[in-house]
Amino acid sequence: MTMRVMIATSEGEFLIEVDHKETILEVKQKIEQLLGVPAAFQTLSVYGLELIDGLDMEDYPIVFEGTKIDLTISPPTESDTMIQITVKTSSKKIHMMVDKTETVRSLKEKIHIIDGIPIKRLMLYFSGIEMGDEYRSLSEYNICDQSEIIGFLKTTNRSTTEPASKRLSVLVQTSSCLLNSASIPLEMKDTTTINELRKILLDGKVLPADDYFFIHKQRIMRDSFNLRWHGVENGDSLYVFKGTVSRGY
Incomplete structure (x- = not known):
């Protein structure tokens, strides 16, 4: 459409x-x-x-x-280091512009935003070599324009128990364009789902009855998944917008 x-x-x-x-x-x-x-x-x-x-x-x-x-x-400069790369994961092929001076960790964070892969479980390979040092730059791994990077998900030990839940302090920010602009501090468990977060805000009349979706680090949050799955950490901000989301979010 x-x-x-x-x-x-x-x-x-x-x-x-x-x-x-x-x-x-x-x-x-x-x-x-x-x-x-x-x-x-x-x-x-x-x-x-x-x-x-x-x-x-x-x-x-x-x-x-x-x-x-x-x-x-941003005006181009002689020292510009922007390049276009392709990242292939199990679910999609991602084309993106990156700075070759940025770190592997930064690239993993961008892939997490786009594909939802947990950063701690993401392994990146270029030309068959793992990009294992997260604090080395892409150029140090010889990444250049049109490079293709492969992303794999680390397997987890099934015998490992799920870590205990912990409490997080987060800041819920409402949009000045779609809602009255406000910053709402909340404390909740990292096992709280987005559906449960929405109910807390509606029950407390913090938000009027309506449809809302949430964004964390520029990624739309999925209703049935919890804060831990989304990689929310203590002190993070969550942004709320009026509207609905399709495609299984």
């Missing part, structure tokens, strides 16, 4: 047609054809949330017909 969205820059606004199935990177490439600005120098955001290259337009239910998407352009 196609829709038209408004791209807003510091110099003006223009409409482009996009498809719900298009990736954010593909949208950037359309803008590159129109403006001549390389995708590597573009940052797209909606309501302050950066749109991640490896995700699709439909991964952002806050994007609808006529929505304004902010475009920030």
Whole structure:
């Protein structure tokens, strides 16, 4: 399904047609054809949330017909180190722009945002060699433009018992665009599901009766999964938006 969205820059606004199935990177490439600005120098955001290259337009239910998407352009420099890579996991092939000076840990965090793979269980391989040192840069593993990286999920010992639940202090942030802007401190167990979190907020009349979805580190949170599964840590912020999410979230 196609829709038209408004791209807003510091110099003006223009409409482009996009498809719900298009990736954010593909949208950037359309803008590159129109403006001549390389995708590597573009940052797209909606309501302050950066749109991640490896995700699709439909991964952002806050994007609808006529929505304004902010475009920030970083001017190219002679020392620019942005490259395009492909990451293959068991569930999908991800195309993304990265800085080759960033660390393996940073790349794993981006893959977690896009594919939901727990960072601690993710192993990355390039040319048959494991990228085992999370604090080495991608360039130190000879990652260059158009490189393909393979991601595997570490198997867990079935005899290992599930760790005991722990209490987390989190900050729930409501959108100034869709709700009255507010910061709500909460303390709950890391085994609390998103459905349970929603019920806590509705029962306490913190939120009016309506449909909501939550975002953590720029990834939509799944209703039936708990905070631990989403990688939420003590002191993290969760963002709540009005609306519903399809595709099994």
